[in-house]
Amino acid sequence: MAKKQDKNQTYSAKDIYVLEGLDPIRKRPGMYIGSTGPEGLHHLIWEILDNSIDEAMAGYADNISVEVLDDKTIRVSDNGRGIPVDPHPQTGKSALETIMTVLHAGGKFGGGGYKVSGGLHGVGASVVNALSTHLKVEVKRDGKLHIQEYAVGKPQGGLKKAGKAEGTGTSTTFSPDPEIFGEIVFERKKILERIRQQAYLTKGVKIMFADYREEEPFYYGFSFSGGIKTFVEYLNEGGEKFIQRDVFYLHKETEQGEVEAAIAYTEDIEVKEMGFANNIYTIDGGSHITGLRSAITRTLNDYSRENNFLKESDSNLTGDDVREGLIAVVSVKLKDPQFEGQTKAKLGNPEIRSAVEVSISEAFKEFLEKNSADARRIVEKCLLAAKARKAAKAAKETVLRKGALEGLTLPGKLADCQTRKSEEAELYIVEGDSAGGSAKQGRDRKFQAILPLRGKILNVEKAQIHKMLANNEVKSLIVALGTAIADEFDISKLRYGKVVIMTDADVDGAHIRTLLLTLFYRHFPKLIEEGHIYIAEPPLYKIQSGKKVEYAYAEVEKENILKKIGGNPSIQRYKGLGEMNPDQLWETTMNPATRTVRQVTVSDAQEADKMFDILMGSEVAPRKRFIQVHASSVKNLDI
Numbered sequence: 179m180a181k182k183q184d185k186n187q188t189y190s191a192k193d194i195y196v197l198e199g200l201d202p203i204r205k206r207p208g209m210y211i212g213s214t215g216p217e218g219l220h221h222l223i224w225e226i227l228d229n230s231i232d233e234a235m236a237g238y239a240d241n242i243s244v245e246v247l248d249d250k251t252i253r254v255s256d257n258g259r260g261i262p263v264d265p266h267p268q269t270g271k272s273a274l275e276t277i278m279t280v281l282h283a284g285g286k287f288g289g290g291g292y293k294v295s296g297g298l299h300g301v302g303a304s305v306v307n308a309l310s311t312h313l314k315v316e317v318k319r320d321g322k323l324h325i326q327e328y329a330v331g332k333p334q335g336g337l338k339k340a341g342k343a344e345g346t347g348t349s350t351t352f353s354p355d356p357e358i359f360g361e362i363v364f365e366r367k368k369i370l371e372r373i374r375q376q377a378y379l380t381k382g383v384k385i386m387f388a389d390y391r392e393e394e395p396f397y398y399g400f401s402f403s404g405g406i407k408t409f410v411e412y413l414n415e416g417g418e419k420f421i422q423r424d425v426f427y428l429h430k431e432t433e434q435g436e437v438e439a440a441i442a443y444t445e446d447i448e449v450k451e452m453g454f455a456n457n458i459y460t461i462d463g464g465s466h467i468t469g470l471r472s473a474i475t476r477t478l479n480d481y482s483r484e485n486n487f488l489k490e491s492d493s494n495l496t497g498d499d500v501r502e503g504l505i506a507v508v509s510v511k512l513k514d515p516q517f518e519g520q521t522k523a524k525l526g527n528p529e530i531r532s533a534v535e536v537s538i539s540e541a542f543k544e545f546l547e548k549n550s551a552d553a554r555r556i557v558e559k560c561l562l563a564a565k566a567r568k569a570a571k572a573a574k575e576t577v578l579r580k581g582a583l584e585g586l587t588l589p590g591k592l593a594d595c596q597t598r599k600s601e602e603a604e605l606y607i608v609e610g611d612s613a614g615g616s617a618k619q620g621r622d623r624k625f626q627a628i629l630p631l632r633g634k635i636l637n638v639e640k641a642q643i644h645k646m647l648a649n650n651e652v653k654s655l656i657v658a659l660g661t662a663i664a665d666e667f668d669i670s671k672l673r674y675g676k677v678v679i680m681t682d683a684d685v686d687g688a689h690i691r692t693l694l695l696t697l698f699y700r701h702f703p704k705l706i707e708e709g710h711i712y713i714a715e716p717p718l719y720k721i722q723s724g725k726k727v728e729y730a731y732a733e734v735e736k737e738n739i740l741k742k743i744g745g746n747p748s749i750q751r752y753k754g755l756g757e758m759n760p761d762q763l764w765e766t767t768m769n770p771a772t773r774t775v776r777q778v779t780v781s782d783a784q785e786a787d788k789m790f791d792i793l794m795g796s797e798v799a800p801r802k803r804f805i806q807v808h809a810s811s812v813k814n815l816d817i
């Protein structure tokens with residue numbers, strides 16, 4: 179049953195402001211501006227600039243300026259309507275003072291004044307005020323200049339009239355508080371980049387920049403009549419050539435909001451896609467980016483079919499096929515943008531997805547039909563991408579395909595053992611030819627087989643498992659194991675009960691070892707689960723005193739040996755397996771009576787998966803770090 183409504187209670191939720199003092203902002207600045215480092219410092223400028231941009235987006239301002247007055251002070255000015263100076267009904271103070279001193283938890287100031295905004299309008303100014311030692315607002319309105327100053331967010335006297343003024347506008351001058359930011363350094367390049375981006379997004383607005391910190395002032399102005407079309411051209415500066423003569427451009431008002439998009443293809447394969455919602459960069463994409471992608475994919479597929487680039491039997495171009503070399507900017511302006519995700523950098527609004535998709539599809543189709551030479555080059559590029567994708571897939575399947583390894587003979591460089599009993603047999607996978615040579619001479623050929631692998635080759639192919647499988651070194655290994663792979667995998671055909679990875683005790687060795695582990699983990703998990711995979715542990719030092727020779731496998735062991743034997747021993751640090759002669763290699767690393775090997779287990783599948791993901795990822799730094807940290811932490815089992 180509906181609750182009976184009090185006649186006087188006619189406030190709706192959107193009229194309610196949560197009004198608070200500015201203390202929380204100074205207590206936890208990070209909550210409001212992200213950080214108190216350089217990003218947070220510049221965020222203050224963006225907040226004030228955004229307000230002026232909003233005024234321009236609403237159609238009331240076309241001139242904005244950002245000035246670095248000195249090392250401490252920024253000024254942002256616009257020729258908009260001017261912040262209202264009349265008393266605000268809810269606070270009794272002027273609207274301007276309310277905007278500057280009250281933390282607004284919701285609602286747009288004044289209500290209804292704006293068609294669209296980043297959603298922060300009037301919210302940011304009080305945050306900047308609270309975090310500035312000094313802030314001054316000058317408003318030109320109704321033929322007068324109005325001024326109010328603040329210190330650390332507190333008004334220094336009331337709003338004063340300071341004579342006549344022509345035109346209208348707002349100017350905010352502020353000095354960020356060094357107590358909050360520690361170091362205050364305004365970065366010209368960063369500010370220019372932001373202004374440039376905003377100028378593209380607010381077609382026709384002129385944004386001036388001035389920097390007075392050096393003796394010779396620096397000035398720069400931005401105004402792009404082409405809007406985001408010019409943005410796309412800029413994004414490609416210094417890159418590969420466009421394959422089309424004209425950048426595709428669309429600007430459309432829809433019921434869901436304003437949609438603007440620019441699209442161009444380059445000879446490159448790199449993709450550059452940027453999405454904006456109410457001029458805010460959505461680095462994590464969202465519904466507008468989804469709409470853009472489906473529009474491009476659908477339109478290019480339709481066009482390719484209709485014009486016989488794709489035959490009936492051909493499969494569709496995928497999203498990735500049509501994205502190679504793409505530079506696209508989509509900018510939407512909507513009434514109530516929903517920013518989602520941890521960083522609020524993803525657009526949520528589902529309704530804008532189809533608005534974007536439909537608008538772009540229609541216009542892009544028309545563009546392709548009008549510019550058939552451009553269209554042909556774009557489609558041919560996509561077809562090439564599809565071909566490359568299929569070739570990569572085929573290469574993977576060739577290796578995995580039923581019987582692909584059948585009929586392959588044991589690799590020539592495998593020095594096999596005599597026994598055919600897999601329980602007794604051991605396969606040593608050895609890094610490099612020279613160590614392989616020593617191992618072949620030093621081994622007990624009755625039960626030990628040696629397969630030398632060239633580590634570098636594995637290294638190059640690290641990122642793509644199908645390339646790894648197409649690699650001859652890896653193929654040799656698979657044939658030597660005898661189990662085949664994928665559907666054909668049969669552990670009863672395993673030719674060696676123990677498979678021992680023997681690499682140098684350095685970072686490269688660790689890298690090759692982890693690559694091999696990746697291969698086993700992804701394609702022969704059973705071998706790990708059933709305990710067939712081992713890691714050899716060669717010594718780090720040879721310590722010789724007279725005729726007595728000892729080997730140390732760890733630093734502590736070296737120290738202990740040195741304490742024990744005293745005297746003046748000679749110490750040799752092994753940098754690689756190749757430094758050991760065959761006898762030494764046998765004695766230290768291969769003789770079951772004296773060696774140490776560590777059994778590899780996958781006890782925690784999740785953890786292992788994470789490890790392999792880091793190893794297989796394309797980012798080099800975390801992988802290197804990971805290998806250095808974890809190379810020796812595989813479960814130990816001495817036998």
Ligand code: 0RA
Nearest residue numbers: 229230233258259260261288291348
């Ligand atoms: C609220 C209402 C109106 C304008 C503004 C705020 C406004 C704020 C800023 C901040 C920087 N520049 C600005 N320009 C305008 C509309 C008042 C009216 O109806 O005249």
